[in-house]
Amino acid sequence: xxxxxxxxxxxxxxxxxxxxxxxxxxxxxxxxxxxxxxxxxxxxxxxxxxxxxxxxxxxxxxxxxxxxxxxxxxxxxxxxxxxxxxxxxxxxxxxxxxxxxxxxxxxxxxxxxxxxxxxxxxxxxxxxxxxxxxxxxxxxxxxxxxxxxxxxx
Numbered sequence: 392x393x394x395x396x397x398x399x400x401x402x403x404x405x406x407x408x409x410x411x412x413x414x415x416x417x418x419x420x421x422x423x424x425x426x427x428x429x430x431x432x433x434x435x436x437x438x439x440x441x442x443x444x445x446x447x448x449x450x451x452x453x454x455x456x457x458x459x460x461x462x463x464x465x466x467x468x469x470x471x472x473x474x475x476x477x478x479x480x481x482x483x484x485x486x487x488x489x490x491x492x493x494x495x496x497x498x499x500x501x502x503x504x505x506x507x508x509x510x511x512x513x514x515x516x517x518x519x520x521x522x523x524x525x526x527x528x529x530x531x532x533x534x535x536x537x538x539x540x541x542x543x544x
Contacts, residue, residue, distance in 0.1 A: 394487040397437040397450070404447035405437065412474040428452060438491040440475070440484045449475035449484045453492035459505030461527025468496025470506035473515075485518055 397405060402425070409421050416424075428435045440449040452472040459467040470492065475484045493504050506524060508515035520526070 448479040451488040468501040468504040
């Protein structure tokens with residue numbers, strides 16, 4: 392297994408894996424987010440893992456944030472997205488991806504990494520914990536629809 396920084400020739404593979412991780416997002420949303428990430432490589436990095444055949448089987452998106460929940464330093468490396476195809480899991484792919492992401496964040500001056508996972512994402516939460524990430528908070532998000540804006544008369 393080889394893990395390296397994303398190459399332009401791997402954009403379609405990255406898109407395929409992002410779509411598997413976040414299936415409710417539209418293709419246009421994925422493409423816009425990918426363009427934003429690639430446009431700001433000073434604060435973002437993407438790494439991919441490849442099988443010996445060259446097939447991309449996982450990715451991690453890392454960003455630099457000023458702060459993150461539970462962090463004590465700034466900037467903080469942040470795992471924005473992390474995905475390994477099911478048949479490649481539990482084989483060291485996820486660890487290799489995070490190792491690359493963490494090394495990149497450290498090279499940018501970070502002393503901490505942070506991440507998040509949905510409460511119901513047991514696989515993701517377990518993977519984070521196995522790789523040394525401590526759960527620091529739980530958060531419920533709320534929304535409320537507001538009545539339509541009244542037009543002036």
